[in-house]
Amino acid sequence: MAGLTFALPRTVPAVKVRRRFDVTGWAFVGPATLIVVGLSLFPAVWAFFISRAKWNGISPGVPVGWTNYARLAQDPDMLAAARHTLLLAALFVPASIGLGMLVAVALNQRIRLIGFYRTCIFVPYVASAAATGILASFVFNPQFGAANEMLRTLGLPTQQFLESPSQALYVICLIALWGEVGFTTVIYLAALQDIPAELVEAAKMDGASRWRVFRHITLPELRPVTVFAAVWQTITAVQLFDLIYTTTRGGPLNSTQTVVYYIYELAFQTQRLGYGAAAAYLLFAVTLLLTLGIIWYSRRRGSEVF
Template sequence: MATGARRDRGAVRRALTGWAFAGPATALVVGLSIFPAVWALFISRTKWNGITAPKDIGFDNYTRMAEDTDLHAAVWHTVVLVALFVPGSIVLGLLVAIALNQRIRFLGFYRTCIFVPYVASAAATGILASFVFNPQFGGANELLRRVGLPPQQFLESTSQAMLVVVLIAMWGQIGFVSVIYLAALQDVPAELKEAATVDGASRLRVFWHVVVPALRPVTLFTAVWQSITALQLFDLVYATTRGGPLNATQTVVYYVYELAFKSQRYGYGSAVAYGLFVFTMLLTLAMIWYSRAKRIEAF
């Protein structure tokens, strides 16, 4: 009995010690993520301006989303952003990773230069890009003038602004994708590539039929990660265009910001935010289902 009691006290002591370390972090996660998410769910069922008492209106905010033309435009802009950003960042990240996987001088310096934009603040990146792409005195137009091309409006053009935002976002994310692919390339078995070369396959065929299939799990994981990144992109849009010109770069996340913090429509803004959350979750689950259906060990 005494031995069992000492064992129980030891288990309790170890549990308390573990919670002493994990408790503060757990409380921080609950306080800063889970609790606000649950609270926002209740707010989404109300009409509330942040000052007066909230009025319960059921699911009217969710049904209103089907008739909101501004939301539809923001959804379309978000779809365009995802469609351009995700494949572009994956392809460019893979090409950069292949280049950085070679035995060249100053390799560590090049890898550091590629990764620095990823760890830099998105707001700082957006402010810097605003100067680079300024139509009057920006470096981008100066370069175009030097090669004999006409200057462009870039972030001040309704047809060019989204493309420029995508380019800036890719510049900031290439480092992350490159690091992921660089690690995956070093794990591709050299025996497979050597066997394909001995069988007469060219370097391009070896890459396409040996390396690319081996990278499928990493590619799928990166596609999920980059899709979530694009759907949540806010700080870069805020620092460069603030949704303009003429709402040409207003994404769903930025539209939620406009609703909640400029129009004080907290209930409807929370409903739109939850709509984006549901879409993001369904897209992620669809990709996970695809990876398991195709037996791609990405998750």
């Protein structure tokens, strides 16, 4: 064996291997990243410059600085739309969380056809919101709607529903709940199934009632999910547009005109694109502050979610 030599295999440096993986990864995510930047970040930056100008989309824009933002603070239509949006969020968010948790607890039981029931509760969420709004317009029609027909059967007075300035916003909230409760139900159901069974069994062995188990074990375990649901549903309520567009168009008498629908009217009906862009940026700032406020409050209470 004397005189024989063996050549050791050449090893690729770790740095080159890492660079090769980086290039491969960016080759996959690069096109999607360009699409996201092109369709979201670039329009957002462009909208900011539009918000500082007076522009109708056709003639050259005239720079006005922060005038559009100053006018928003004194715009009575904007203030009314903000009140409607806050009222809708105050009604919708707690109700969607409470109903979602209640339905999730009910669907977490071992009963027959449980898969069918879970599917039924989630179907309204995956259905088109525009289709839901059109269907609700027929259901709550004051003349021939199913809701008033049921009231007549029960011997109760009929209502105007979506045609009443004092009732329309509450009916919109009810329709939104019908479509969104399925989402909160699913995330609460997943969280309930992740609670360790040992904790529940130990509490029952110590003599705890169902209510005490729910209050002292289930609710604390669901707190992170509740924070997430509160943030998500707050954004959903503040940005609600499709239901309003397909049911009331902001009426009657602007009683259901929310901030998002008011921005739509400014930009696409009256062609005040600069003023509408300023209102959109103000809505973004308020939504961001509400989200940060919920997260800050949850962390103060000991819930680390984000």
